[in-house]
Amino acid sequence: MSNVSNDRRRWLWLVVGAVAALFAVGGRWDIPLAAWLFPVFLLRFARTSRPVGGLVLVWLVSWAGAMFWIWQMAVPMTGMTVLAGLTFGVVLALPYIADRLVAPRLGTAGELLLFPMAVVVSEFLLGTFAPFGTVVGLLANTQFGNLALSQVASVTGSYGIGFLVGGCATVVNWAWAHPPSWRTARVVGGYVAVLAVVVVGGAARMAWFPVDTTQTVRIAGLNANMGLIRDQMTALGRPDVEVPRGQGALPRFDPDTVRPESAAVIDDLFARTRNAARAGAKIVVWSENAAYVSHAGLPALLSRAQDIARQERIYLLVADNVHLPSPRDSRDETHLIGPDGAVLWTYQKSHPVPGLEPYRPGGGVAPVIDTPYGRLSSVICYDADFPAMMHADADIMLVPGGDWPEIGRTHSEMAGLRAIENGYSLVRQDYVGWSVAFDSHGNTLSTQNTLIDQDMWLVDVPVHGVTTPYRVIGDAFAWLCLAGTVVLIGSVFFRQHPPASGTPKPATAREPEPIAR
Template sequence: MNTTSTAGRPDRTGPRPPAARARWAWLTLGTAAHLLAVGGRWDVAAAAWIFPVLLLRFARTGRVWSGALWLWLANTAAAVGWLVESALFSPFVLAGAVGLAALLTLPYLLDRLLVGRVRPWAALLVFPASVAAAEFLITLLSPFGTAYGSQAATQVDVLPLLQLVSVTGSYGIGFLLAWCATAVNALWEAASWRAARRTVVTCASVVLAVVLAGGARLAFCPPDGPTVRIAAVTADAALIRAQKAAYARATGGRADLVAHPPPGLRPAQRAVLDSLLAATRREAAAGAKIVVWPEQGVRVLAADESATIAAARAAARSSRVYLEVGLGVQTAQPPAYGRNEALLVDPGGTVRWTYQKAHPIPGSETFVPGDGRVPTAATPYGRLANVICYDADFPGMMRVPADIMLVPSHDWAEYGRAHTRKAALRAVEAGYALVRPDAEGVTAAFDDQGRVLASTDYFTTDRQATVAYVPVHGTTTVYDRIGDGFAWLCLAAVGALLAAGATAGRRPAAPTRSAG
């Protein structure tokens, strides 16, 4: 209620809004922290816990729609920052980033609209359920998968916390981060510790329980049993550079490349193939039972494809290894002008599968995608499975009955390390070991709990071979059994909260302490 002072001015007895300078400070600091929590090469795990607190504070203390616009700009700045640090900038990808930023702004808007209209216990769920639902919708509706927008990617080095994804998928971590932001804001808004104590203690207890359970899983249930020696190899870097130079001499279009290859292209391609075959024989002689080449480790013209596969089969047969061949085939047929595929050859020289990449990189790759059916093969070293590079950013296709997942990849200097680190999420979710050879990035092998078994940076290592002793038996996870049940539950919760908010009257707002 307003009263009138002796000077005739209205005297507001209710809580004063925060000073404008404080609100802009929260927005600025929150955006800066968000730039360090985007799933890129400059991530700081702690920043992912900080930025939602500050941006949620900004959202709750100003006008609804102008605040949402500023938060959209903040999320866009973070998305563009990720594009820049990952060297992914293009008009198509930029448009996609702006769209994803809008989707990631919705949880703040829903929180601002619904918190005062639903019961207090339900208000605590609005922001975390909306964050998890938004991350899930990105994987369902956008061509980017979990490449951007998943906060779990910022926590891949925090192994006790990472174990949560074996139950909830990556969305559980986003939920937990957002719930903590809600609890901190409840404390920030409360008139006393007593008013927010239950909310804060409950949230802190759940986070502690998740971390302790994850730590116990790491300590008491490590992968046990036999291992297999796997070698991931690339061609000599000098030969790869020579092949690139040969491609650069092409003067026509992609169809002309096949009909009239530039001088020196075929010899350069053959030199790369010979280097990989030699590396395969070397690693087999050293004890490797499985050898993996990177994505498009060998690039050939369509006319040379059969001879290339025959050479790989002969190498697998003579060395008695399982050989995963990454093959890029150039054809004259538009619009793809080629295929991006991987073949598994067994020690008898038999091709066990030919898999075509299902998810081209948006705005970059033009080949016709495969059907997305992940192949598996039973071997003496467990069930092997295979996807290619960007396919692993789509959790739905990665839930397959396997013990070892092979992910031949081809990144670049600015993105290789971050992209490989994200692959650990799929290993923990699905309960298999994962081997990811990267032609121009970071090659790594992970066990089913996300531990790094071996790692090699292409740009800092002379000899391009990574050897890991990989468990041959995976495990069955809760996520493997229930799939995206947690994410669907969060999506349903958002719908229920929207319905409740639409039918309820405005509840009294919680007291807000002055920032002035």
């Protein structure tokens, strides 16, 4: 009877964990509390199940969460996105595999630390080495509304939040498996104390070291005119193209084949750039792919941008898509033009979206330039989902983006974590999505829903950033967690050799939890 009851409870833990996991994927319908709950129950299920069957089911839950994110965000379902979902499922299941197979053979400290360190490792692998970045699987994405907690990212990177969530799961499960005692109270109390230090410390950082707003600069964000893009599509014989999906989703075309319509889009961008300057903007940012131009037409575009920047005495970030016959040779890029008309940088998108953007990647380094308004830097859209490339010694990070209705707001809010990590203000000008500006604490300065509002967007942004520990040490915390995970797993592996004859077999630190039969 006991085994039957045990078995029923075990399946309940799986169901609760699986449902909670669907609402903790960095999507539109996230529930912050769900991110803390699902690892508790999935870990409980994995620990009380036979290794192969239990871990396969945990992997299926992780895979289902990734596919649920793809579905709710209306990401085009291609072979690449299905492969991405499978990859996410495998990587996000790794902490459970490590815990189930290794943790029972560790002492208390190792048992409590292995899972949260492995959570950091899985997030770090996705965010640094996989082509999909942290757009899925980063638990910090679910907690951005809690700015006091999120300040820990300024030290550990956003991976520190994953460590705290994973630590909660192991501490709860440890207390679950042990009778109440002073030892249990010390374990739980120790974790609560660490979490309190992080949250109280984050609140203190925001209160005692406020963002310096003594000097701000007015930045204007501009999108290409949606009506004029419809005219382009009509002239191409494609009036059925759903323009609100974003310029990034438009079919590839040679803009010179519809020269009058293409010229109208660019003329409108320059006219509104001039209006923005006369409204007080000192920096004007175009959204991603705002101007579609042929390779032959690029010099004329830049010449006009230089003239306007010089005449209006502004910094102008031109975002264009250069069409070439080979998709691989086409470019998604930006050019920063200074008030003297000089081209200060040309930057090519370093992380084209896998399966959707066939462009050749750029160099992977965010450019930085000193200006009277602080150090300016820039990446393009999806680049901001890769924390390692966002280590820029900047005061203001400019991020032209191009999204679609389902993903726009969530994708822009994810970028706010980069502002906290690196101590700069971040301005993301998003076509058909959600334009947003953050200060270096992650506070939202201004937003614009570009699905319904295509007018000029103006925001006053602090010009002085701060140098955070994370900006200096980078992903040292993640590398430490990787090293710690390897050491703990290695210690168990080397202990597996049979003892010499006559040597008693060492006892394990804790017996595996009972398996329901």
